[in-house]
Amino acid sequence: MKRFDNRTVIVTGGVRGMGGSHARGFVAEGANVVIADVLEQEGRTLADKLGVRAIFSRLDVTSESDWSATVAAAESAFGPVSVLVNNAGIVRFGPIAGTEPAAWRLVIDINLTGTYLGIRAIVPTMRKAGGGAIVNISSAGGMMAYPNTAAYTASKWGVRGLTKTAALELGRDGIRVNSIHPGPVRTPMTAGPDVAAAVAAEARNLAIARVAEPDEITRMVLFVASDEASFSTGSEFIVDGGVLLGPAPQHERARAAVA
Numbered sequence: 001m002k003r004f005d006n007r008t009v010i011v012t013g014g015v016r017g018m019g020g021s022h023a024r025g026f027v028a029e030g031a032n033v034v035i036a037d038v039l040e041q042e043g044r045t046l047a048d049k050l051g052v053r054a055i056f057s058r059l060d061v062t063s064e065s066d067w068s069a070t071v072a073a074a075e076s077a078f079g080p081v082s083v084l085v086n087n088a089g090i091v092r093f094g095p096i097a098g099t100e101p102a103a104w105r106l107v108i109d110i111n112l113t114g115t116y117l118g119i120r121a122i123v124p125t126m127r128k129a130g131g132g133a134i135v136n137i138s139s140a141g142g143m144m145a146y147p148n149t150a151a152y153t154a155s156k157w158g159v160r161g162l163t164k165t166a167a168l169e170l171g172r173d174g175i176r177v178n179s180i181h182p183g184p185v186r187t188p189m190t191a192g193p194d195v196a197a198a199v200a201a202e203a204r205n206l207a208i209a210r211v212a213e214p215d216e217i218t219r220m221v222l223f224v225a226s227d228e229a230s231f232s233t234g235s236e237f238i239v240d241g242g243v244l245l246g247p248a249p250q251h252e253r254a255r256a257a258v259a
């Protein structure tokens, strides 16, 4: 028996970076997975590669009709949905005074409103499944402040608050709702030259002085989504290498630089 045998799972932003890793992780654990993303060609290629227990559904998380179509596709391919991972997200950099309202709205729309629309769309099918788990991907930035990412930070604090309200509302339906808070992770989001340099600099100061690989976050997602986490809801699961601890002491940083 695997942890997700015959369960239907939707992973948003399930093509690239962490989402792709989560999709692969769920398939390996016996789940039937819907890779839901705006990247159609890459999504279909990944689904083909993962085999008969994976399909691709085109989903822009800001679109209510896309959500209806994705839930319908999941039900018709695999049956009622037991797990939703709200992973899709974007980041835009810049000081508040230099952030255009359109950029602010786009980040809030995808990261926060997209998560709300996902929860709203998934509840009926999860009730049909007899309960389930919603895993919302926030960030260490949903627990503290980073400069030059106001919309992102606000969206990730919003996801944390939304998670708690949803957990209270849905507990009686047997639906657990939790948030995950990664620190720096090696994905396309952090791959641009400027961002990669800033992320590497942040990582050098951490107690665990490196950037995480996506599968290190996947393992936490799988745990939180599984029955192993049966008594956890409305909670924050931190996978940040020590971001929230603050910078490691100087001599520890020097040792990491040598290693």
Ligand SMILES: NC(=O)c1ccc[n+]([C@@H]2O[C@H](COP(=O)([O-])OP(=O)(O)OC[C@H]3O[C@@H](n4cnc5c(N)ncnc54)[C@H](O)[C@@H]3O)[C@@H](O)[C@H]2O)c1
Pocket (backbone or CB within 6 Å): 012, 013, 014, 015, 016, 017, 018, 019, 036, 037, 038, 039, 059, 060, 061, 062, 087, 088, 089, 090, 110, 137, 138, 139, 140, 181, 182, 183, 184, 185, 186, 187, 188, 189, 190
């Ligand atoms: N990479 C990090 O260091 C880091 C740290 C903390 C939290 N996170 C969060 O983890 C999640 C995944 O990040 P990642 O680094 O893998 O990002 P990524 O950019 O590598 O991948 C994001 C995925 O989301 C998809 N996507 C973007 N907009 C979408 C939309 N409107 N509808 C559906 N799909 C959409 C993209 O096509 C892509 O497949 C995000 O929520 C991000 O904020 C990332």
